[in-house]
Amino acid sequence: MAELRLDPVQRRWVITGKRPSLPAALESGVECPFCPGNERFTPPSVYERKGKDGQWEVRVFPDRAPLFRIEGELDRAGEGMFDRMNAVGAHEILVATRRHGVTLAQLSVEEITEIVQVYRDRILDLKRDHRFRYVCLFKVQGRSGPPTQEHSYSQILATPVVPSLVEAEFRWSQFHFRRKERCVFCDIIQQERESARRVVDEAGGFISLCPYAARFPYELWILPIDHASSFEQDLAAEGRAASLAEILKTSLQRIERLSLRLRMVIHSEPNMDAKRPSEDWWSTIREDYHWHIEIVPELEPDLNDFGPEGFYFNPIPAEEAAVVLRALEPAAADPSQE
């Protein structure tokens, strides 16, 4: 079984060991295992959202070769000075639609609203398992072939540790909060709304903006304007999922005018019910942290050789990227409107 190891110098986790191979029953020449009628080529559903006709509209099942597995004990242990545990967790695939070759941006606001609600349902369900400290929901679009021929899906990972990037965000959000007694994201939103230079859209209580120190050209963040640390709690309110679906569709449409290849990730608070380390940033996270969505188009290969040292080079400053993104008319790329 794969295991998680902590690097004592860089303090980040790595999953190491063989990834399970595809079960023989699922190895097949079928063209798209995510299409309706091909369900036997994927593991059984853990969740289905059904349409009026009783057919699934959104379907969630375990990854066929999961990085983490749900069964077993964590078995946290030392190996001399090192720290390890079993790679217990969940790795799920969320098929967003029955329709093959349609991107998330091309679905209707109603369909995206349904998907956002499934995101929420899965996060709530996985957080009931107190072994899992974090649930990460992300999407990689267009990496493995022509994106328009792909079947739209997202991935969900529930992990017994907090991924290092969000952990850094928790730490530094708290650092800001301690000095100011204000959420750093709320401060960013206030300043960006005043200058408007890096804002792309604002609607239904959400704002999208190009972050001041964007790592990548046209990187775009979507944030709730009012403070909220938890995606799933914020989206509990009536009509909130539809509002998010609206700005998410607009944002993805703008990005798709630049690239059909993109990454998208939800950053939200950790599982507050999990057994947690004594680290003090955990205790104040609901005041410090602010959930948001990060979208990055995958354009040219990154030509910055220095990237692996944590030093990004972005030739397009955020305020210039925002001008370009605002000018891209989202509707033009949308076949569902035709």
Add this chain to the structure above:
Amino acid sequence: MAELRLDPVQRRWVITGKRPSLPAALESGVECPFCPGNERFTPPSVYERKGKDGQWEVRVFPDRAPLFRIEGELDRAGEGMFDRMNAVGAHEILVATRRHGVTLAQLSVEEITEIVQVYRDRILDLKRDHRFRYVCLFKVQGRSGPPTQEHSYSQILATPVVPSLVEAEFRWSQFHFRRKERCVFCDIIQQERESARRVVDEAGGFISLCPYAARFPYELWILPIDHASSFEQDLAAEGRAASLAEILKTSLQRIERLSLRLRMVIHSEPNMDAKRPSEDWWSTIREDYHWHIEIVPELEPDLNDFGPEGFYFNPIPAEEAAVVLRALEPAAADPSQE
């Protein structure tokens, strides 16, 4: 001019703005601007190490389209709540040999010793400029075409901030030191020498090992066995550069049996003479930190979609990688021995 921006949430720097384009005089159809006789296609040397015949053997000059530039003031400033400064720094290219199409591993130990001494000379020289907080020396081999047809070079970056990866190492090394009053790297070396499972080579006061939580298959670190925080101070001792050259050659030869594409970086203490932030990790760094070299072969494209969240997947545990690397006979790949 490009500028450095700090992300207030993730606390990492990004260089943003246009990279200067190649000066017209240097744009040419010349096959290899790094070959002897083509010096007019690169900026003038800032450093040359000459052979007995008076010709340069190792040559250093500013990058033709540098990420940082040496002239000007930093002009640290706030932009509301954000932080920025000019991208003042140095970006140099070090051509390692007159011979085209020979990798660093294929040079003789004597030649590599000379190169290591040039590394040291450049770091010492750049650290005399107190605007620069860190000097990063790294090498990307084989990314832009067939590596055996490439001309071997390294890059040197002197930056007014500390790159986030080494900054994280400084912080967590101190975290360990505070509890144990021992250097975390010294502890790693002691434990790894005792078990020997992840050790690859040991010679001349240096050790090479696959780190316990390696991010990438066959990742290999070279460390001085006795505590030393500074590359350039450690290498001042008589015969020390030759000892490093020896294990560096062996290590690179082993890695090249797996891949001619690789990355290599030296991690060392920051510029202790630079104007420095008040952060307390800076004050004890000479006891906490331990310089080392990290080498990573670039094998298959990384199939871990979760990588951008700081979560690595490495299918080959470090102790298995060490078995493979130890078994790879380095001399076989070495034409200079023929």
